[in-house]
Amino acid sequence: MGTEHSKNEGRRSMFFLRKGPKLPAWEDALLSGKEPKSLLKRGLRYVSLSLIMKGMTSTPDFLWGLPEVQKLNLSRNQLVVIPPSLGKLDRLVVLNLGGNRLKCLPKEIGLLRNLKVLFVNMNCLTEVPAELSLCRKLEVLSLSHNCISQLPLNFTDLTSLRKLNLSNNHFVHIPLCIFALRSLDFLHLGSNRLESIAESVQYLVNLQIFIVENNNIRTLPRSLCFITALELLNLDYNAIQTLPDDLYLLRRLPRIAWNPMDKGLHIAHNPLSRPLPEVIEGGLDVLFNYLREKKEHN
Numbered sequence: 550m551g552t553e554h555s556k557n558e559g560r561r562s563m564f565f566l567r568k569g570p571k572l573p574a575w576e577d578a579l580l581s582g583k584e585p586k587s588l589l590k591r592g593l594r595y596v597s598l599s600l601i602m603k604g605m606t607s608t609p610d611f612l613w614g615l616p617e618v619q620k621l622n623l624s625r626n627q628l629v630v631i632p633p634s635l636g637k638l639d640r641l642v643v644l645n646l647g648g649n650r651l652k653c654l655p656k657e658i659g660l661l662r663n664l665k666v667l668f669v670n671m672n673c674l675t676e677v678p679a680e681l682s683l684c685r686k687l688e689v690l691s692l693s694h695n696c697i698s699q700l701p702l703n704f705t706d707l708t709s710l711r712k713l714n715l716s717n718n719h720f721v722h723i724p725l726c727i728f729a730l731r732s733l734d735f736l737h738l739g740s741n742r743l744e745s746i747a748e749s750v751q752y753l754v755n756l757q758i759f760i761v762e763n764n765n766i767r768t769l770p771r772s773l774c775f776i777t778a779l780e781l782l783n784l785d786y787n788a789i790q791t792l793p794d795d796l797y798l799l800r801r802l803p804r805i806a807w808n809p810m811d812k813g814l815h816i817a818h819n820p821l822s823r824p825l826p827e828v829i830e831g832g833l834d835v836l837f838n839y840l841r842e843k844k845e846h847n
């Protein structure tokens with residue numbers, strides 16, 4: 550009797566276990582028998598937490614109880630919302646939210662005053678919160694592959710920003726606030742809807758890499774030629790017919806470049822008027838000499 554009673558109790562226990570709420574696979578894998586702090590990796594410089602490709606549709610609550618995290622990777626999940634609790638992680642230096650389904654960022658992101666690197670690429674953003682400009686230490690920002698068409702005016706406060714990727718968005722004009730970011734050395738605006746480049750681009754005096762490939766740019770401003778720090782200028786796949794005579798001032802461009810990763814002048818796949826296509830075949834020195842002589846004769 551005792552043995553039979555034990556078997557029945559066992560069956561009932563199994564029944565209730567099966568009926569209980571099932572944890573999401575990613576949460577079960579992460580916290581089954583573990584403390585949240587055990588997921589942290591303590592390096593020489595940073596305390597980091599990586600939850601990349603965990604199939605998450607929402608952020609785990611335990612995350613906001615780990616204020617010591619400095620590097621957080623939530624990329625390549627299925628997150629739709631980042632809650633206001635993000636502001637509790639005010640020691641964050643690096644935050645990767647790339648490859649999710651985010652339509653917006655919480656205004657509490659402005660509480661991350663130590664943030665230096667932020668990736669929100671490959672999401673569904675249509676705008677950027679003005680509060681992001683409170684992250685004055687931000688040096689690297691990627692907002693590529695979203696649906697953004699404008700930036701908040703106070704973006705000018707990000708004076709430490711050095712690298713900005715806005716490629717694959719919906720920009721028709723380069724936002725004026727960008728021209729106030731004098732520390733920029735990398736600016737990627739490829740695959741947008743740009744039709745022109747404003748003369749104000751000359752204020753980006755430290756720019757070394759400028760990519761505006763795959764737009765609808767027809768003419769180049771003369772002021773572009775005064776950014777003498779440029780080492781890579783990618784103008785491929787536009788509607789450019791002529792080049793400014795002062796382009797020869799960009800002496801740090803080493804060559805006519807064909808490989809996307811190479812430094813130099815990228816000018817392929819444009820309807821350049823003759824004799825520019827033939828001149829370019831001779832290399833960058835030949836092109837610069839042609840433009841210099843053309844200017845002298847005008």
